[in-house]
Amino acid sequence: MRKYLFSGKLSVIACLLLCVVLSGCAPEVRRFGSVIALKGEKRELYNKLHADPWPEVVGKLQECNIRNYSIYQGELEKGKWYLFSYFEYTGQDLDADMKSLADDPKTQEWWKLTDPCQIRIPGTPEGQQWLSMKEVYHSK
């Protein structure tokens, strides 16, 4: 009987320890907010593409440790449309993952359709499509 109880308890303790270890292993998350302008006449095309994105492109984002990725659209002044993006990066090497994404042929093909819909914000660094924004507040 004693052995019975002990083995049950041991398993529960092992399970709890596993939970603690696993939660401790949760990847560190880095958040990114970016912005770009959207050509009004390309809005319909842009939204259509994103309503039914290519599985290879979505899969590549996953592979490159990009999670919880949203794009929002708003008209900030009459006829002036903008896109805001938010995503979380859970990998260990952002530069390597961004390079892998940029080198992916299917992603390049996708960008050939989406880039012409957008207008880069003045001041966006060379070789970058979206302008990174400063995070001024975050609460969990």
Add this chain to the structure above:
Amino acid sequence: MRKYLFSGKLSVIACLLLCVVLSGCAPEVRRFGSVIALKGEKRELYNKLHADPWPEVVGKLQECNIRNYSIYQGELEKGKWYLFSYFEYTGQDLDADMKSLADDPKTQEWWKLTDPCQIRIPGTPEGQQWLSMKEVYHSK
């Protein structure tokens, strides 16, 4: 020996079942992206406030089921600053929680400082400070 193994297995199964149940109980998340303009001359004050937000205000957001709340800032045209916010709502009654937030005296006090830093976007519905944006893409 058989009893020993069985009790151990049973505990592991119970633990796994508990994990499944707990993960199934994870609240449904609704995501919100919003935008507002920021007066350039108030930028410093706005950032200072948000770098050290009042604990009561942060606590009230938590109480109202607002999670993973970020505010980003960007200069979209020369001298034209905007704020982009992203948050996740994990509650069951958004209207009630938003009313509770709006009725909170400390939050009202906070908004008395932050509202004058902002310029509402044309077309923002009456009684709303930030303009809600359309989510055109999301991937997990």
